[in-house]
Amino acid sequence: MAMLEISNLHVSVDGHEILKGVNLIVDAGEVHAIMGPNGSGKSTLALALAGHGAYEVTEGSVTFLGHDDFLDMPPEERARLGLFLAFQYPVEIPGISNAYFLQSALNEMRKSHGMEELDAFEFQDLLAEKMELVKVDPSFADRNVNEGFSGGEKKRNEILQMAVMEPRLAILDETDSGLDIDALRIVAEGINRLRGKDRAFVLVTHYQRMLNYVKPDFVHVLYQGKFAKSGGPELALELEDKGYDWLKESVPA
Amino acid sequence: MESQEILDANYTGSRVEQSNAKAAELANQEYKYGWETMIESDTFPPGLNEDVIRALSAKKNEPEWLTEWRLKAYRHWLTMEEPHWCNAHYDPIDYQAISYYSAPKERPNLDSLDEVDPEILKTFEKLGIPLDEQKRLSGVAVDAVFDSVSVATTHQDILAKQGIVFSSFSEAVQKHPELIQKYLGSVVPANDNYFAALNSAVFTDGSFAFIPKGVRCPLDLSTYFRINQAQTGQFERTLLIAEEGASVNYLEGCTAPMRDENQLHAAVVEIIALDDASVSYSTVQNWYAGNDEGVGGIFNFVTKRGKCLGRNSRISWTQVETGSAITWKYPGCLLIGDNSVGEFYSVAVSNKYQQADTGTKMIHIGKNTKSTVISKTISAGHGQNSYRGLIKIMPKATNSRSYTQCDSLLIGDQCGAHTFPNIEVRNTSSTVEHEASTSKISEDQLFYCQQRGMSTDDAVSTIINGYCKEVFDHLPMEFAVEATNLLGLTLEGSVG
Numbered sequence: 001m002a003m004l005e006i007s008n009l010h011v012s013v014d015g016h017e018i019l020k021g022v023n024l025i026v027d028a029g030e031v032h033a034i035m036g037p038n039g040s041g042k043s044t045l046a047l048a049l050a051g052h053g054a055y056e057v058t059e060g061s062v063t064f065l066g067h068d069d070f071l072d073m074p075p076e077e078r079a080r081l082g083l084f085l086a087f088q089y090p091v092e093i094p095g096i097s098n099a100y101f102l103q104s105a106l107n108e109m110r111k112s113h114g115m116e117e118l119d120a121f122e123f124q125d126l127l128a129e130k131m132e133l134v135k136v137d138p139s140f141a142d143r144n145v146n147e148g149f150s151g152g153e154k155k156r157n158e159i160l161q162m163a164v165m166e167p168r169l170a171i172l173d174e175t176d177s178g179l180d181i182d183a184l185r186i187v188a189e190g191i192n193r194l195r196g197k198d199r200a201f202v203l204v205t206h207y208q209r210m211l212n213y214v215k216p217d218f219v220h221v222l223y224q225g226k227f228a229k230s231g232g233p234e235l236a237l238e239l240e241d242k243g244y245d246w247l248k249e250s251v252p253a
Numbered sequence: 254m255e256s257q258e259i260l261d262a263n264y265t266g267s268r269v270e271q272s273n274a275k276a277a278e279l280a281n282q283e284y285k286y287g288w289e290t291m292i293e294s295d296t297f298p299p300g301l302n303e304d305v306i307r308a309l310s311a312k313k314n315e316p317e318w319l320t321e322w323r324l325k326a327y328r329h330w331l332t333m334e335e336p337h338w339c340n341a342h343y344d345p346i347d348y349q350a351i352s353y354y355s356a357p358k359e360r361p362n363l364d365s366l367d368e369v370d371p372e373i374l375k376t377f378e379k380l381g382i383p384l385d386e387q388k389r390l391s392g393v394a395v396d397a398v399f400d401s402v403s404v405a406t407t408h409q410d411i412l413a414k415q416g417i418v419f420s421s422f423s424e425a426v427q428k429h430p431e432l433i434q435k436y437l438g439s440v441v442p443a444n445d446n447y448f449a450a451l452n453s454a455v456f457t458d459g460s461f462a463f464i465p466k467g468v469r470c471p472l473d474l475s476t477y478f479r480i481n482q483a484q485t486g487q488f489e490r491t492l493l494i495a496e497e498g499a500s501v502n503y504l505e506g507c508t509a510p511m512r513d514e515n516q517l518h519a520a521v522v523e524i525i526a527l528d529d530a531s532v533s534y535s536t537v538q539n540w541y542a543g544n545d546e547g548v549g550g551i552f553n554f555v556t557k558r559g560k561c562l563g564r565n566s567r568i569s570w571t572q573v574e575t576g577s578a579i580t581w582k583y584p585g586c587l588l589i590g591d592n593s594v595g596e597f598y599s600v601a602v603s604n605k606y607q608q609a610d611t612g613t614k615m616i617h618i619g620k621n622t623k624s625t626v627i628s629k630t631i632s633a634g635h636g637q638n639s640y641r642g643l644i645k646i647m648p649k650a651t652n653s654r655s656y657t658q659c660d661s662l663l664i665g666d667q668c669g670a671h672t673f674p675n676i677e678v679r680n681t682s683s684t685v686e687h688e689a690s691t692s693k694i695s696e697d698q699l700f701y702c703q704q705r706g707m708s709t710d711d712a713v714s715t716i717i718n719g720y721c722k723e724v725f726d727h728l729p730m731e732f733a734v735e736a737t738n739l740l741g742l743t744l745e746g747s748v749g
Contacts, residue, residue, distance in 0.1 A: 050700075050704050051703075051704075052700055053696070053700070054696075074703065074709075075700060075703035075704050076703045076704075076706050076707055076708050076709075079703065079704050079705060079706040080706045084704075085704050087701065087704075089697075090701070091695070091697045091698050091701045092698075093698060093701070093702070093715070093716060093719050094719050094720065094722075095718065095719030095720055095721070095722030095723070096715055096716075096718065096719035096722070101705070101715065102705075104707065104711070104715060105702075105705035105706050105707060106706075108705075108706040108707055108708075108711065109706045112706070144719070145719075161705065165705065165706075
């Protein structure tokens with residue numbers, strides 16, 4: 001059984017239909033890249049899967065890890081099942097340290113799976129290990145969640161959170177945008193370290209350059225709310241070369 | 254103290270998990286302190302006149318001068334009008350319908366807990382304030398006030414070794430009349446305001462602490478106020494004196510049963526700090542707030558003031574106001590000694606139909622005096638929250654500085670936040686800063702937390718705790734944990 005199965009997904013925002021019948025199957029261990037021009041619905045897909053209230057599913061179904069009621073679940077239940085969204089614009093939570101935030105979040109997750117909660121010492125060890133793994137500065141632990149972080153630091157903080165939460169499926173919404181080339185490499189290395197046979201990734205990106213570092217198994221092009229084309233890594237190169245204009249001909253209006 | 258707790262506290266000083274557990278445990282119980290203790294009480298019939306005051310004073314075996322002091326305050330009170338400038342609405346208070354004295358029968362001998370009514374011991378145990386020897390809070394000495402009287406004060410022996418006096422006010426009147434006579438009313442005069450005058454006439458008990466020269470109080474001192482009897486008012490009087498170089502942390506907590514009628518709590522707190530002395534006064538106020546329709550609850554009309562009399566003295570107020578139907582108070586500092594420091598850190602929550610009008614008064618009189626005001630208000634439901642502050646820098650208070658930060662957080666669209674800052678600067682060498690902000694909990698913040706697996710209530714509580722952190726950091730750890738839990742409970746379900 002596939003880890004994630006999306007069929008004929010239609011999503012509206014403020015009454016405007018953005019996604020118009022998306023189909024996607026993601027298996028454990030796979031990395032899928034979703035590309036497409038601005039406004040094609042890439043972020044909408046990411047946020048709708050995570051359960052953001054402003055994104056209304058009007059048609060279609062999503063099954064995640066065998067749960068066919070996935071779309072009925074509130075965001076926290078989806079998260080506890082193992083869906084992680086690295087935000088395009090991570091929000092700031094003033095006054096709450098990263099360490100505290102992550103400990104709370106992780107323990108919520110553990111509780112929901114009937115696991116023991118980690119105490120402060122155990123969590124500190126875990127966090128130190130994860131910070132090492134994704135190469136973020138230990139000072140991240142005591143800094144408030146994204147408060148005063150540069151754009152690049154915020155993205156790296158998302159990767160750290162992903163490392164701690166150990167999701168089954170990670171959706172990265174334009175994690176590469178706004179990163180300079182060094183930061184991009186570090187983030188990509190972080191993602192690569194977290195790859196594994198039980199974990200899948202969906203990378204939403206504008207640019208092919210991210211895919212030089214994180215090799216996808218599949219590349220999909222979202223255009224006007226539907227997948228216009230799917231293929232292997234070579235599709236990304238083709239897009240880099242030709243842009244998106246040629247898609248106009250391939251999609252029936 | 255467990256080392257793990259210290260570490261937890263280092264993270265933020267607050268704990269979401271704990272509030273979750275508490276929240277689950279109290280799912281069907283909105284105000285967990287709302288029960289009543291059934292004991293026999295010695296309660297005056299409602300009504301107020303000079304005879305009642307004399308009777309009260311006689312009951313407490315007070316010296317003549319104190320009876321007269323009360324009567325003078327009463328006579329002055331009669332000439333005053335109840336003020337109504339508070340940004341809150343309430344029906345007129347019938348002062349003749351209140352009983353001005355209520356004490357558990359068989360009033361215990363204060364030297365021994367054996368004589369305390371076991372029901373009262375159970376009451377405090379249920380409130381998390383165990384008074385008996387074996388279970389006492391280790392780092393805190395507690396004075397437990399039940400209706401009008403102090404029923405027990407713990408750890409007095411340890412404190413006495415260092416010359417510290419910590420007792421009920423009544424006991425101090427008997428044992429240290431000279432200190433009481435010297436300082437009572439020296440910070441909040443009996444005619445200061447309507448409710449202070451009423452308190453001066455009818456105050457029943459409260460706490461007294463005296464920290465002698467050069468002594469750092471080894472324990473936190475704490476008073477726990479419990480209103481139990483119906484139709485009574487609670488009028489307690491607290492007096493703290495820190496002599497030269499002394500320092501102390503003082504904590505105050507309060508609860509009351511749930512009742513349909515409003516009950517008046519009009520306390521007066523006076524603090525005196527001499528040269529180089531330092532006093533931190535923390536309050537977690539959780540009086541019954543009234544029901545979902547705004548019926549019942551405590552009117553918390555309190556006058557709290559500190560006098561930084563000595564050079565380099567410091568008085569710090571920290572308050573977390575989550576309860577009461579109406580909170581109306583302005584803990585302030587008179588900065589008289591040169592280089593003295595006044596601080597005010599406040600979190601005030603108003604949910605349901607609660608109304609809070611609170612803030613501070615910092616009066617700079619000495620040179621190089623400094624004040625810091627951090628006020629965080631949270632309004633939810635139909636709650637109304639006002640910050641009202643006065644920063645006054647007198648002509649001789651040269652080179653003084655004052656900083657105010659005043660933040661309001663709104664949850665939902667039925668609540669309100671208001672700010673009334675008053676600033677008066679009468680010299681040219683001083684600096685006054687005032688910053689203010691109003692914000693809402695953003696959908697994006699909530700969603701972000703939820704995406705990390707937190708429920709809506711946990712997300713709200715996490716965001717709120719972050720918002721309040723600058724204030725919670727000034728609370729002793731036990732209080733910070735309690736305050737965190739209280740906020741979670743007070744605001745539970747306020748975001749749909």
